[in-house]
Amino acid sequence: MKAKRKNGSSFALIARKGVGKTAVLMRLYNDLFTKQDEVVPFFITFAPYKDPAEKLTVTIFNEYYFTTVIKQYIAFRLRRPEMVEDSLKIDKLSDIAMKNGMEELDKWFTAYRELHDDSLEAVRRMVAQMTFYLMHKQAGLLIIDEFHLLTHVWDDVIRLYRDTTGVFQRPAEAKWCPMLVSGSAVSLTEQTVLTSVLARRFGLDYLEPFEENHTVEYVSKLALINHLIISDEVTSTIQTLTGGNPFYIWCLLHSQYLENNNLSTPEQLRKLYENEISQSKGYLRDFWDTHFSVYGDKLNSEDTVARAMSFLSIHPGKDIGTHDIAAAIGENNAKTRKILQNLSDADLVERNSLWRYVGITVPVLADYIKRVYKEQIEGQSSEEYQTFLYWKKLGSLNRRVGELAEIYLMMLMEKFKIYLKNSIILWILKCRKKIRNSIHSVICS
Structure with missing residues (x-):
């Protein structure tokens, strides 16, 4: 589905808990990672924080987002899929990047280490600046699973829960790196992408039963x-x-x-x-x-x-x-x-x-x-x-x-083509033959 405005080139996929969205998004990420080299895929899931016992804080979000994006960027550049599953700390990632000629990333490692205040505004700046920098280097697709959970993140500075989805306002507008987000809390996800600061930046569609x-x-x-x-x-x-x-x-x-x-x-x-x-x-x-x-x-x-x-x-x-x-x-x-x-x-x-x-x-x-x-x-x-x-x-x-x-992956891939075929992702990448072939293989496999 194409967004209503030119600056709204991202896409939200919504279905209830247990539908299997995560499996589909992971399959899409894996195929984009292994079957083409023009667009960098990023996959970030906040599913572990559906458990109320796992408190998602601004500090945790900051570290998780930074390390995941940097790690997946390096892994894609080096064609090392095993890195995606590895738990790598900042220093290790920095060492890998420097040893493989990615000195341009050094300023981001330095900026992260100096980010002593974990305020929401600091996170906003880091997300926007780093995402824009990496995506200007190479076109990408930013996939975020269970996006609605970012409406309830603990901010230690003000000692309150905050809606942090606004930090993605600029990335959501980046035509060279559309966002594909999913959510299982239907009402909350709709509210997040339709009425918040992200309004009109996302196309919206749902998964239906067989x-x-x-x-x-x-x-x-x-x-x-x-x-x-x-x-x-x-x-x-x-x-x-x-x-x-x-x-x-x-x-x-x-x-x-x-x-x-x-x-x-x-x-x-x-x-x-x-x-x-x-x-x-x-x-x-x-x-x-x-x-x-x-x-x-x-x-x-x-x-x-x-x-x-x-x-x-x-x-x-x-x-x-x-x-x-x-x-x-x-x-x-x-x-x-x-x-x-x-x-x-x-x-x-x-x-x-x-x-x-x-x-x-x-x-x-x-x-x-x-x-x-x-x-x-x-x-x-x-x-x-x-x-x-x-x-x-x-x-x-x-x-x-x-x-x-509640979609089981075996049959969902065929149904998902209805959404993916007409989505903004293909609109953004329509000139890239390899990406088209990769997505086609996901749908038809």
């Missing part, structure tokens, strides 16, 4: 690999249960609850699905347990939060006002707005406008909420009730399903 024909192909491949017996009827049912979500499909077809590698009837699939989403060892249950645990008290503090999630889960895709949600959960509007904000921050619900939200459209998430919180809310947890929910769901073949997919 269509039924892609699901059929994917299920067939997994069944062949895992030696599963599976019927066409079950394949269609899997599409309904998962909303065409490849990660969820993978979970079902790799489950320890599969009996005799046989999924020839919908009843066998029902039992498998129930175990996966209700048992602690199920992949589906574990995935959402982990996600909910990250947000702790915000999601598990009181029954009204559970009631709000339950209400939204039984109205998939419906546009619902805050007032209606407040009435349904028996809470005042102010408290309900706070609850909904927490759910939005946790990327569990989608805001439609200022005070309106969309009912949960991810089928597995909706089922997880119904099962995990049903007893807490209504005291209903019998197997008969869960069976009723299952068959009722399968009767709703045309309901709106998940907005975004």
